[in-house]
Every structure is written in C-alpha cells, then in structure tokens.
Amino acid sequence: MSILADTRVSRRSLLAGAGAFGLASMVNPKVSWSSDGPILKVRSYADIQTLDPCFRLAAPEGDITSVIFAGLVVTTPGDSWGWRPMAAETIKQLDPLTVAFQLRDNIGFTDGYGQMTAEDVKFSIERIADPANKSPYSGDWATLKEVEVKDKLSGLIHLKQAFAPLWTSTLPTPSGTILSKRAITELGGKMGVKPVAQSGPYILKEWLPKQRTVLVRNPDWKYEQGAFAEIHIHPIEDEKTAELGYEAGDLDYTWTAVSSISRLKQTPPPKTTVVEKPSLAFVWLGMNQDVAPFNNPNMRRAVQYAVDRKAVVDAAYFGAAATATGIIAPGLPGHREKNLFDFDPDRARDMIAKEGLAGTTITLDILNKTERLTAAQVVQSNLQDVGLNVEIKQNDSGTFWTLGAKEGDYWKKLQMIISRFSMQPDPSWATAWFTRDQIGVWNWERFSSEEFDKLNAEGMVELDPAKRDVIYKKLQDLMEENGNYVFLTHEVTGIMNRDTLVAGLKPNGEPVFTDFKPA
Amino acid sequence: MIRYALKRLWLGAIIISVAMMMMFAMVYLIPGDPASVALGPRATPEMMEALRVRMGLDQPVWRQFLHFYGSVLRGDLGTEVLSNRPVLDVVIEQLPFTLALVVGGITWSVALGIPLGCIAAVRRGGFVDQVIGVLSVAMIAVPSFVVAIYSLLVFAVALQWLPAIGAGEPGDLTSRLQHLILPSLAVGLGWIGYISRIVRASMLETLEASHIRTARAFGLTENRIVYTYALRIAVLPTITLLGVGIGHMLSSSVFAEIVFARPGIGKLVYEAISVRNYPIVSGAVLVTTVFFVLVNVAADILVGVLDPRVRSSFN
Numbered sequence: 001m002s003i004l005a006d007t008r009v010s011r012r013s014l015l016a017g018a019g020a021f022g023l024a025s026m027v028n029p030k031v032s033w034s035s036d037g038p039i040l041k042v043r044s045y046a047d048i049q050t051l052d053p054c055f056r057l058a059a060p061e062g063d064i065t066s067v068i069f070a071g072l073v074v075t076t077p078g079d080s081w082g083w084r085p086m087a088a089e090t091i092k093q094l095d096p097l098t099v100a101f102q103l104r105d106n107i108g109f110t111d112g113y114g115q116m117t118a119e120d121v122k123f124s125i126e127r128i129a130d131p132a133n134k135s136p137y138s139g140d141w142a143t144l145k146e147v148e149v150k151d152k153l154s155g156l157i158h159l160k161q162a163f164a165p166l167w168t169s170t171l172p173t174p175s176g177t178i179l180s181k182r183a184i185t186e187l188g189g190k191m192g193v194k195p196v197a198q199s200g201p202y203i204l205k206e207w208l209p210k211q212r213t214v215l216v217r218n219p220d221w222k223y224e225q226g227a228f229a230e231i232h233i234h235p236i237e238d239e240k241t242a243e244l245g246y247e248a249g250d251l252d253y254t255w256t257a258v259s260s261i262s263r264l265k266q267t268p269p270p271k272t273t274v275v276e277k278p279s280l281a282f283v284w285l286g287m288n289q290d291v292a293p294f295n296n297p298n299m300r301r302a303v304q305y306a307v308d309r310k311a312v313v314d315a316a317y318f319g320a321a322a323t324a325t326g327i328i329a330p331g332l333p334g335h336r337e338k339n340l341f342d343f344d345p346d347r348a349r350d351m352i353a354k355e356g357l358a359g360t361t362i363t364l365d366i367l368n369k370t371e372r373l374t375a376a377q378v379v380q381s382n383l384q385d386v387g388l389n390v391e392i393k394q395n396d397s398g399t400f401w402t403l404g405a406k407e408g409d410y411w412k413k414l415q416m417i418i419s420r421f422s423m424q425p426d427p428s429w430a431t432a433w434f435t436r437d438q439i440g441v442w443n444w445e446r447f448s449s450e451e452f453d454k455l456n457a458e459g460m461v462e463l464d465p466a467k468r469d470v471i472y473k474k475l476q477d478l479m480e481e482n483g484n485y486v487f488l489t490h491e492v493t494g495i496m497n498r499d500t501l502v503a504g505l506k507p508n509g510e511p512v513f514t515d516f517k518p519a
Numbered sequence: 520m521i522r523y524a525l526k527r528l529w530l531g532a533i534i535i536s537v538a539m540m541m542m543f544a545m546v547y548l549i550p551g552d553p554a555s556v557a558l559g560p561r562a563t564p565e566m567m568e569a570l571r572v573r574m575g576l577d578q579p580v581w582r583q584f585l586h587f588y589g590s591v592l593r594g595d596l597g598t599e600v601l602s603n604r605p606v607l608d609v610v611i612e613q614l615p616f617t618l619a620l621v622v623g624g625i626t627w628s629v630a631l632g633i634p635l636g637c638i639a640a641v642r643r644g645g646f647v648d649q650v651i652g653v654l655s656v657a658m659i660a661v662p663s664f665v666v667a668i669y670s671l672l673v674f675a676v677a678l679q680w681l682p683a684i685g686a687g688e689p690g691d692l693t694s695r696l697q698h699l700i701l702p703s704l705a706v707g708l709g710w711i712g713y714i715s716r717i718v719r720a721s722m723l724e725t726l727e728a729s730h731i732r733t734a735r736a737f738g739l740t741e742n743r744i745v746y747t748y749a750l751r752i753a754v755l756p757t758i759t760l761l762g763v764g765i766g767h768m769l770s771s772s773v774f775a776e777i778v779f780a781r782p783g784i785g786k787l788v789y790e791a792i793s794v795r796n797y798p799i800v801s802g803a804v805l806v807t808t809v810f811f812v813l814v815n816v817a818a819d820i821l822v823g824v825l826d827p828r829v830r831s832s833f834n
Contacts, residue, residue: 049601049602050601050602050603057558057601134565134566134569136558136563136566190603192602192603192604193602193604208689208782209609209612209613209782210613210782210783210786210787211685211686211782212685234684234685234780235780236684236780237777237780237790238777238778238780241684241777241778241779241780242684242780244671244672244675244676244683244684245683245684245685245780247676247683248671248675248676248679248682248683248684249679249683250675250682250683250684250685251684396551396792396793397793397794398549398550398551398552398553398792398793398794398795399549399550399551401551401552401555402550402551402552402555405552405555407552408550408552410550441564
C-alpha cells in the first residue's frame with residue numbers, strides 16, 4: 001500500500017496532527033499591513049499619561065500630540081533644526097514683539113468641534129501661558145502679552161519682550177499646539193489620556209495602557225498624508241528589550257542602548273540601518289560650593305584638572321559619544337569650541353597638596369544607571385590618582401531627583417554629583433537651571449553669579465544669533481571659571497530601523513512620525 | 520466546613536491588614552519627592568507644592584494612612600494624580616495580564632511537573648529517575664529572568680518562532696497565547712522542578728500505603744493504581760504548594776513583564792515606585808495581596824474538601 005493510499009486516521013495520528021497544527025498556528029506571523037496600507041511599529045521609552053500638550057510629562061507624549069493636534073508650525077526632520085507651517089497658511093515675525101499668522105482654511109477638529117479658528121489659537125496659547133493654569137511649560141510663553149484675533153483665521157501674537165526661543169523651542173513644540181477652545185472648555189479646562197477634537201494628520205485610534213498606542217491617518221486631513229496607514233507605538237522602557245524586540249521583527253524603529261551602538265554598527269541585524277544622532281542632552285560632574293571641601297575654590301579647580309573627561313566618556317559610552325565643551329551642544333548658538341580647564345593631573349595633585357586636602361573622602365551621588373556608574377568609577381579612579389578618595393552612592397530616580405532640593409536636608413551633605421539634563425534646541429534651555437533663583441531647585445551646585453543671571457536674561461531676549469552666541473559662550477565660561485562643573489558629554493542617540501523605511505528624525509534623533517516613509 | 524472556611528478568611532483579612540501596614544510604612548520611609556519626579560525640571564516650586572497637596576503629602580503620615588484605609592473600606596483606592604484616572608481602573612486593567620502570566624506559569628508547572636514526578640516515582644532509583652531529578656533541580660536553580668532572556672534570544676530572536684514583546688492583539692486569542700508562551704515558561708519553569716520533586720516524594724509515600732497494596736492484591740494494572748488511586752492522594756501537597764507558588768510567580772512576573780515588555784501588575788508597581796507614585800503602589804499592592812490571600816484560602820479549603828484529615832485537624 002502506498003503512503004498516499006494510506007488514509008486511515010488513528011487516534012495517535014489525529015493527536016499528532018492537531019499538535020502540529022497548534023504549533024504552526026503559534027508561529028508568529030509578521031503581519032505589518034492594515035486594510036488601508038502599511039503599519040509602522042515603533043518603540044517609545046514611556047507610555048502616555050496625558051495627551052494635554054499643556055501638561056505633557058515626557059517626550060513620547062509630545063511625539064504623539066504633535067501629530068494628532070496641529071500646531072501653527074512643526075519641527076522638520078533633517079540634520080539641522082528647522083520648522084515648516086502646519087496649521088498656519090502663513091506665519092511671520094513682523095517685529096521683535098509681533099508675530100502674524102493666517103490659518104489654513106480647512107483644518108477641522110474631530111468629534112464635531114468644527115473648524116480651527118484664530119479664537120482657538122488665542123485660547124491655546126494663552127492657556128499655556130496663564131500662570132493660573134500651572135502648566136510646567138508656561139515658561140515657553142514667558143513674554144507673551146496676548147494673542148489678538150483679527151478675523152476668523154488670522155491674528156497677531158503680541159509679546160511683552162522679544163523672545164529668542166520662540167521659533168526654536170516654543171512654536172514648533174507641543175507648546176505651540178492648537179486645541180479646540182470649545183472642547184477643552186467642555187472638558188473643564190484639562191484633557192486626560194482620551195484626546196478630544198483632534199486635528200492633525202493622524203488621530204489616536206486606540207490606547208492600551210502599557211501595551212501600545214495606535215494612530216491612524218486622519219481622513220479629514222487635507223494636506224500631505226502620512227505614508228503609513230497606522231502607527232503602532234509600543235512603550236518599552238528598557239532599551240535592550242527594545243533591541244531584542246526589533247531583532248525579533250516586532251518593531252520597525254527603535255532607539256538603542258548607547259552600549260550597543262558599536263556592536264550594532266559593526267554587525268547590524270539583517271536589512272537594518274543603524275545611525276547615531278548627536279543628542280542635545282548634557283551630562284556633567286557637579287560640585288556643591290556650599291559644602292566642604294568644595295567651598296574651597298581651589299579644590300573645585302583641582303577636580304576640574306583631575307578628571308580625564310575623554311576616559312570617562314569613552315568608558316561610559318563605549319567610545320560612541322564625544323566629550324562636551326560645555327552644556328550647549330554643537331549646532332546651537334553658544335556652543336564652545338573648547339574647555340577652559342582640561343585634564344592636568346600633576347597640577348591637580350599640586351593644588352590638593354598645597355591645600356592640605358590629600359586623603360579627603362568625597363561622596364559622589366549618581367543615578368543608578370550603568371553609564372553613570374561607569375563614569376563615576378573612572379572619576380573615582382582619576383581622583384584617587386591625585387590623592388582624593390571617592391565613595392560612589394547610587395540612587396534610584398525617585399531619590400536622586402530630590403537630592404539637592406532645598407525642601408530636604410541632603411543638599412547640606414551633597415558634595416559631588418553626575419547629572420544629566422535633556423533640552424530643547426535653544427541654548428536658553430541649557431542655562432536656565434543655573435541661575436540664583438534655581439539654587440535648591442535644579443541648581444544643586446549652588447552656583448551663584450549675578451553676572452550669569454544678568455547675561456542669561458539678556459540671552460532670552462536677544463534675537464541676533466551672533467550676539468546670542470557670544471552671550472551663551474560667556475555663560476558657560478562663568479560656570480567653568482567658578483569651578484563647579486566638569487562638562488562630560490552630550491551623549492549620543494543610537495537608532496536602528498528597517499532598510500525598507502526612511503525614518504523622519506529631528507537632528508537629535510527624536511521621531512517626527514508624519515515623516516516616516518517607505519524606502 | 521463552613522466554620523473552617525470562615526476561619527481561613529478571617530486569617531486572610533488579618534494578613535491583608537498587616538501586609539498593607541508594612542507596605543505603607545515602606546513606601547513612606549523611602550526618600551524621594553513624587554512631585555519633583557513627576558513634574559520634571561520645568562515645574563516651579565509652586566506647581567510642585569500644588570501636586571503634593573493633591574496627593575495628600577502635606578498631611579502627617581498617620582493621617583494619610585487612616586485616609587487610605589478609610590477610602591479602601593469604601594471601595595475607593597483614590598485617583599492617579601498625573602493621569603487623573605481612578606487607581607482601581609489602572610490596576611484592574613493590568614491585573615488580567617499578570618493573572619494570565621501566572622496561570623500560564625501554573626499550566627507549565629502542573630502539565631510537566633506532575634507527570635515528571637509520577638514517572639520519577641514509578642522508576643524510583645533508575646536512570647530516568649536520576650535524569651528527572653537532575654533536570655528538576657536545574658530548573659529550580661535557574662533564575663526566572665535568565666530563562667526569560669535566553670528563551671527570548673532563542674525562540675524570538677534567533678528562530679523567530681514566537682514574538683518577543685507585548686501581550687498580543689486584543690481580541691485575538693491565538694496572538695495572546697503566542698505572546699504568553701515564553702513569559703509564562705520563564706515564570707513557571709522553576710515550579711516544574713518544585714512540583715516534580717513534591718509529587719515524586721508524595722507519590723513514593725502513597726505507593727507504600729495499605730490501600731495501594733490492596734489494589735495491587737486485587738490485580739489492578741500499575742497504570743491504574745498510579746494515575747487513578749495514588750495520584751489523587753499524592754497531588755494534595757501540590758495544591759498547597761501552588762497556593763504559595765502563585766505568590767512567588769506574582770513577584771517573579773515583574774522580570775518577565777520587563778524583559779518581554781508586557782503590561783502587568785509587576786511592571787506597574789516597579790514603575791510606580793521609581794517615580795514615587797504612591798497611590799498606584801498602594802492600590803496595586805492591595806489588589807495583589809487580596810488576590811494572593813484569596814487563592815491561598817481557596818487552596819486551603821480545597822485541600823480540606825479533598826482530605827477530611829485536614830478539616831478535622833483544624834477543627
């Protein structure tokens with residue numbers, strides 16, 4: 001009897017067949033298409049907690065609000081910072097205190113909230129600027145006087161003072177998003193995680209907490225449509241997990257761990273593009289000038305000479321990141337070409353000996369992240385080499401971000417920290433935290449300079465890029481001359497995406513979802 | 520029997536109260552300010568103070584404790600201050616994912632652990648018994664996060680048979696099961712070893728019992744004796760062990776949820792502690808503690824139902 005002719009079905013063969021079918025059905029089908037076109041699957045490092053641009057908590061929320069709510073302008077992808085109109089047909093700075101805008105005539109809000117008008121622009125901007133609303137982003141409109149409505153679609157934004165960050169870190173960001181006045185009023189003044197009156201090229205179709213957010217093309221968006229029918233955003237906190245998810249085919253785009261960049265560039269996953277983008281963030285070693293031994297300026301200077309910044313950064317970032325010359329990243333006004341004080345261990349040793357501080361033990365507080373610990377260990381070794389003992393104290397994020405707060409007591413013991421701030425593409429975002437009124441808030445080094453405060457205020461209202469460049473360079477000089485800071489790095493962002501995809505990325509690697517396109 | 524069940528429930532209520540007191544103390548003893556963590560560097564001191572007031576952190580700890588207990592008794596776990604969502608909603612929407620993980624882990628451990636234990640007992644002292652013994656101890660010894668990472672690397676990344684991240688498509692049972700296989704294996708693998716050892720020991724004891732000797736004397740087949748008469752008795756300690764095991768799996772689920780980027784209670788609590796989101800921590804710990812206690816009470820009652828000796832000893 002031939003095999004083909006043997007069609008008897010035994011109990012055993014039936015069970016085996018069912019088992020095989022079950023296993024086969026379990027094998028992951030890599031479906032990446034919806035009924036309307038391709039699906040883009042991306043990773044974000046945090047889930048959303050609010051979709052109100054006024055009260056956004058993290059960048060992933062901004063990435064989403066920027067595509068579901070139209071702003072007057074939006075950041076363009078590319079290697080240099082720029083913007084293009086979105087809801088605005090035209091927008092122009094008439095003089096340092098006045099911006100004129102004309103809305104496009106056919107931008108509608110979903111859920112029956114009608115057409116976007118200049119009244120909505122006035123409401124949205126004044127809402128975020130109004131101190132009574134307690135938006136953490138009110139500073140983005142710090143010099144707003146009012147928004148004047150000229151007619152249904154046009155108006156004027158009046159400022160009390162010129163405001164240099166307006167076109168870099170205010171209008172193109174979620175702080176420039178236009179919401180429906182009627183919708184927000186009906187919601188009682190605040191929106192949560194359920195967006196109402198969406199107006200962007202995509203709309204939020206589904207949010208499954210801790211699982212994914214699904215955006216779909218807005219059928220009523222009359223301008224250039226996004227290339228992907230759906231965008232699935234998966235919140236994955238851990239970068240290594242995201243890398244594995246990508247390698248398993250579950251993601252099309254993700255940021256990578258800094259420690260993985262070299263490996264991924266050498267041996268990328270199949271059909272993958274790996275790129276590095278310079279980050280705007282800045283990482284530094286800070287010294288609290290109100291606590292011994294750093295109340296001694298020579299001790300601060302000695303540490304500046306003692307730390308081999310290149311060794312610190314190479315070790316912590318696996319050679320992927322460059323050392324920083326200050327807190328303002330390359331490409332922005334105020335970026336310095338070099339530091340004032342660099343690695344000179346002999347000089348550091350001499351200074352410490354002269355001060356009679358050899359053998360002093362210092363506590364270095366850090367966040368419990370791998371790269372911070374590595375950086376701290378190299379600093380520890382550098383300082384040991386010049387006669388100082390360093391005890392590294394790791395803190396979880398909940399503890400770390402309160403160490404220097406004036407409400408607590410720890411700032412009186414805080415000696416040295418390695419910290420990191422992220423920022424927007426305007427130098428004012430870097431310097432704002434080191435003024436005297438920030439002492440005990442975010443200025444944990446308790447750096448205090450009247451000249452710094454004065455120049456910082458000038459930088460906010462100076463519109464001439466060349467003059468701003470001088471101001472912000474001087475601000476960093478003041479920080480470094482006072483000895484409180486050793487500028488370490490701006491870090492680097494590693495990104496990988498499928499070859500079949502052209503990722504729309506801002507110069508620092510943040511995604512612009514509307515500009516992701518099939519290759 | 521009802522008296523037995525009520526006693527177990529009363530004990531469960533005491534356990535929940537003590538666990539909540541310990542949790543509350545731990546949460547408030549750790550340093551850190553939820554307002555500054557949540558609002559970030561752009562927040563002014565006034566905004567941070569306003570959030571502290573909204574979270575009730577301006578009140579003395581004892582008052583916060585009493586307020587929390589009072590609210591719980593009214594069935595209100597509070598509101599998550601950042602998203603303005605009820606804590607109960609946030610916790611309840613994550614709970615099924617962790618329960619699925621635990622049930623999956625139990626399924627692995629029971630489906631493999633009990634047969635392995637039986638086979639080892641029947642082949643006592645032989646080669647198969649020794650192999651199963653070594654395997655069982657190995658499974659117990661390997662931490663669940665190691666299993667998670669390696670299973671992910673092998674089955675998701677290298678072979679691409681199974682998905683690496685997420686919990687699957689809503690409403691698609693096949694997708695949900697695909698996404699459950701590796702995480703539940705990571706959570707349940709160690710318990711395959713535990714159950715195999717327990718069943719083996721219990722089975723060996725049972726096989727020496729007089730009623731089994733009588734069954735043999737009546738000429739019943741060995742398979743029928745082992746799997747029908749002996750197993751019914753031998754499996755009883757496993758039920759109690761599983762009650763405890765569920766608590767262990769709940770705590771180890773956090774690794775699987777992080778490694779596989781799955782939603783769930785473990786990850787929810789981990790993230791909430793990181794940002795000092797106290798209402799979520801309190802709510803999630805309360806719900807899981809209640810669940811754990813109820814499962815253990817159910818296990819105790821089940822053992823009591825199946826084994827009259829347990830009932831009578833309690834009485």
